[in-house]
Amino acid sequence: MTDFDPAAHLPDELLERIRSRAAAVDAENRFPEEDLAELRDAGYLAILVPAALGGAGLGLAEASLLQQRLAGAAPATALAVNMHLVWTGVAKVFSDRGIDGLRFVQEGAASGEVFAFGISEAGNDLVLFGSDTAAVPTADGGYAFTGTKIFTSLAPVWTQLGLHGLDTSNPDDPKMVYAFVPRTDAVITRDDWDTIGMRGTQSRTTELHGATAPPDRIVRLVPPGPNPDPIVFGIFSVFEILLASVYTGIARRALDLAVATAKARTSKKTGSAYSDDPDIRWRVAEMALAYDALPPQISALARDVDERADRGAMWFPQLSGVKHRAVVAAKQIVDEAMLVGGGSSYFARSELSRLYRDVLAGMFHPSDPESAHSTVAAAWLGPVSG
Structure with missing residues (x-):
């Protein structure tokens, strides 16, 4: 993945057009049909489909980077497309492990179907x-x-x-x-x-x-209930990793906006840029410290799914954990960015205001905080006795 260029699959010009529509899509409460049409034309719906079947042949680790990039421009578009990518990701998990049953998803995605x-x-x-x-x-x-x-x-x-x-x-x-x-x-x-x-x-x-x-x-x-079937692992692994990617993309965008705002604002009291204010510098540093931990964690898990690594019984707690950490950190980062942005960020026209509302959705996706903590506690402490 060292030579992977996200811009080759999600060009800057396309990204900016998507970004330019995000505010209106939110305000009008409508589906971003223009985004989907352009993403389909760019082959984005088939990024996880093998090249032999008409796709880009990317792995989950590369798709994760692309979803972070897309979420920075339009979180709702990224989250919507995420659900289609989950199924193409599960199809990849199946085909990588020699399991039949989801080739029609790969062929359909390559021909423009939406799952x-x-x-x-x-x-x-x-x-x-x-x-x-x-x-x-x-x-x-x-x-x-x-x-x-x-x-x-x-x-x-x-x-x-x-x-x-x-x-x-x-x-x-x-x-x-x-x-x-x-x-x-x-x-x-x-x-x-x-x-x-x-x-x-x-x-x-x-x-x-x-x-x-x-x-x-x-x-x-x-059978119903917990089981090791590939469909359960496939859905859970791809879903959690791509969800974490979307909210990590939101976090990065909020951090970038905070940095730009701090450099652009000037204090009437001191005459200096806000970027020189020690309190603002502390807030931005706190945001960066939280953000920096996320991409490497997501990348490591995604790579292990791609490479069929064996994390054994720790797969599910670690997948739950990375999603939980990503949404908690993203919310914290957007909170801090709002404070750096000042009162103007409270207006609905502000991009930070939209990110503030969008990031709240993260807590409601599986694994929710209760489920994540239960899964991780069971991994470290064992099941509840009695």
Whole structure:
């Protein structure tokens, strides 16, 4: 990865056009269709697809750097595209390990299809280990899904929805079913996305009314509950790493804005630049100290996924940990940047104001703070006795 040039896949000119639209996308609470169209034309939807199948052939470590770069320009666009990249990343995890089942995702991404992530359900803290969505076998070997998914990013534009549901047709042997359904009349997208931040993701609620996945779109059947199946590892590893990347990108942008503001502002009291003020210098240093730890941690984990390293039982706590640290640090950094920016950063027209709202979303993605701490405690202390 030493010769990797992010600008080759996300050119400065494209990035600036995306940045120029971010404020309007947020203010108008709409999906950034122009961003997606330009990213698709640039081959960005297929960065994790092998070159032999029409993609860029990048690894997760390189995709992470690109997502940090994109998030610095438009956090909501980056977070929305993240969900598509999760599925192409899982497909890469599968193909790298000789597992069949997701080639259609790679081929679809290369041809311009958009894959959305339909896992989250209201009140379901089991996440990958359980589902309130019913998965009912069909006569042809497929499944029909009925239930409600929340936070479905890319809601207005996706062509395939990757999701899970619970098959209880055999009560003695229930199965978690992972599959993909196309957009049909059996899928209803509510127009209910009106949030504090990350408005461009348009992560609307999705109702499934017998939405059918054909047999060739049934990816995996696994027992509910924690298990080592590749679908669980694939989703968890790619999801956490790319999420951490988005919020790290926000942190870097906030740090850059704080530095620029400190150099541009002059104190009426002293006549000196704010960048010479010891309190401002301390704040910027504190931001940089928090930020500097994030990219190397993300890179190390992503590289190990790419290289099929064995972290054993520490995979899940370390993946939870890097996501948790990234969102906590990003929020801290944006908080400090707001103070460096002064009162003008409190106006809605300020980019820092938008970053302040966008960064809040990080705490609500899996693994949330409670789950991350529980996972890490179990790794170090063992399960709760009794």
